[in-house]
Amino acid sequence: MARSPWKRLGAADELRLEDGDRVAVLGGGPAGSLFAYFFRRLAELVELDVAVDLFEPRRFDRRGPGGCNHCGGVVSESLVQVLATEGVEIPPGVIQRGIDSYVLHMDVGDARIDPPGHEKRIAAVYRGSGPRLSAITDDVSFDRYLLELACAHGTRHEARLVAGVEWFDGRPRVRCADGLARDYDLVVVATGVNSHLLETIERLGVGFVAPQTVKTFITEFELGRERIERSLGASMHVFLLDLPRLEFGALIPKGDYVTVCLLGREIDDDLVRSFLGSPEVRSCFPGGVLPASCCHCMPRINLAPRGPAWADRLVMVGDSGVTRLYKDGIGAAYRTAKAAATTALLQGVSADSFSRFYGPCCRRIDRDNRIGRFLFACGHSAQHLRGARRALLRMTRREQATAGSAARLSGILWDLFTGSSSYGDILRRGFHPGFGLGLAWNFAVGAWRDPRPLATLPGRPLRA
């Protein structure tokens, strides 16, 4: 039987942070900045004087890939609510567009899914300062906003490139490319999986193994605010297309640009061309014509952890450790960053403490991802079965057109697309007899009758 990667590493002496200790955070994306923010906020509460240095050489006020952390840039509905509850409000200058609905596109037609209340609770943001060659604006990148939030609570930003981490006299030493070497009492790795630093840490021999990854594709098209308003509105557009190796494709409206995000296995130019050339995608652009792409990248994302995300005086947060499968990566960064910060301050910084108090958060996400894999496999099957696609379309449209209906499928699709609920919760709702019967009925009826359009997109009717 395979040993769980989350098994305890064995007993270690209890290591606790004390007044005057220092913490290094490597990486200034959401995971790193949120760790620093919550750590400092909690340290103030328990009156512990621990300095936090956050190493991030990237300038988030720079446009294009140089200032960007390469991500679709969607802050999920649940994270927006939780941050607001924490007293962290994402300011308007950071939000490129508030999203209030999803539109599902398939070859058999489109369906719009509106949540009850029609409230904008999903934020489309730029991780950097916008696409390459985009106009200079007063907008602030999401990552810069979080970094400034962390610094406002006493974190020191070190704009240096970290070349490696070494062990010296039982403590981690951070070595920078400019020659600086400094010892710390805890090192928090929040570099994501697109950094060489994870290999360096693997070589330390402390039991850390870098996560399994998969390549994604992200590109930006300039359309202008008015045309985006007319053609896409405040909706995210997701695609269930019969394309091999494609798990998920989405269009995300942001300011003057539309972000295209593709997730799947072995994404290559052929898959990208097939997706962008499909009539379903083209129909979302004015006149069915895609403008030239102005910025693109193929970052890797964490698919599954391959070992514990901690050791004595070392912890991985966000993508470097464990994240949610395909969805809500920023939400997972928040959850792991806060759990690691709370553990480090209140329980200790030994591998044993992280295993007992930070481990449950990682294990919960990892377990839920296994259910997510099953759900995405079901979705993948539906992609290849025209009858299933027609049933999904018919049932979703009927639910959306009927006020006060249980809207079971719409709720499941909404949570699956937005990442607002755990995959386990989505699966539980899928076992509801009403959902099964409804889907079976729509499958039977949809087999011989075409679904009729029941809703409209901003500016144009949904395709039948």
Place this chain on the structure above:
Amino acid sequence: MPDVLGKLYRAGEPVVRQGEKGSQMFVLQRGRVEVIREGDGGEIRLGLLGPGDVFGEMAIFEHEVRSATIRALEDSRVLTVDRRTFLRRVQEDPSLAFHILRSLSHRVRELDGEVARLRARLGGAAP
């Protein structure tokens, strides 16, 4: 405005009504709202809330009807937090409730002051 979150309430529009059932709490993002208690003698304003303030949180913890009406004094943007989302996250991370507890604690402190002022006005003697 496309680049904002939450829902816009026009001046004079109620966000919640006294006596309604509710399963959500709210975070005021922009504008000002007033807290009103409606009774036989008309409306009594209990307080004013500004950006960052949380209200309606009693509905998250108790299955009771809303104890007061919240009305927008000016155009205000309000973000809704669902009970299910909040409680699920609190189960995983109890410290999420700190901000709410701080807000409730602040409100209890204000009410203590108000009770003391009213008692002093009515004669000063403790019961």
